[in-house]
Amino acid sequence: MTRQPDILCIGSVLWDIIGRTDLAVALGDDRPGRISRVPGGVALNIAMTLRRFDLWPSLISVVGNDPAGRDLVAACAGLGLDCTGLVIDADLPTDTYMAIEAEGRLIAALADAHSLEAAGARILAPLADGRLGSAAAPGRGQWRSMAT
Numbered sequence: 001m002t003r004q005p006d007i008l009c010i011g012s013v014l015w016d017i018i019g020r021t022d023l024a025v026a027l028g029d030d031r032p033g034r035i036s037r038v039p040g041g042v043a044l045n046i047a048m049t050l051r052r053f054d055l056w057p058s059l060i061s062v063v064g065n066d067p068a069g070r071d072l073v074a075a076c077a078g079l080g081l082d083c084t085g086l087v088i089d090a091d092l093p094t095d096t097y098m099a100i101e102a103e104g105r106l107i108a109a110l111a112d113a114h115s116l117e118a119a120g121a122r123i124l125a126p127l128a129d130g131r132l133g134s135a136a137a138p139g140r141g142q143w144r145s146m147a148t
Contacts, residue, residue, distance in 0.1 A: 012044070063087075
């Protein structure tokens with residue numbers, strides 16, 4: 001029996017590319033630092049936090065059927081997140097957020113995050129087809145209320 005999720009996290013699932021340096025950075029500067037690629041996006045960040053509280057979140061989003069997307073799905077699954085609600089789309093790239101940080105502050109950021117918007121309502125297919133519940137039986141009785 002497949003475990004049903006406790007909560008759905010609907011929204012962006014992407015790679016965060018973060019460049020960091022402890023040095024000051026001015027326009028046009030070239031500085032040494034570290035660059036990391038970590039799973040990110042609002043829905044994914046929330047899902048990772050919920051998992052730390054022993055909840056079982058399911059991701060509802062889109063990633064590309066590209067190396068970045070396959071790596072991201074593997075990373076999410078490795079974090080214990082349910083990825084069955086992800087749309088894997090061969091025609092869309094995996095979204096990316098890129099930031100430059102210097103001396104602990106954000107200097108600049110760019111979000112190449114158009115796939116979620118392009119996918120539109122297709123990301124809700126797991127709700128419509130019953131994989132993650134239906135209007136008659138949301139979560140098949142397994143949902144926990146997060147309301148206060």
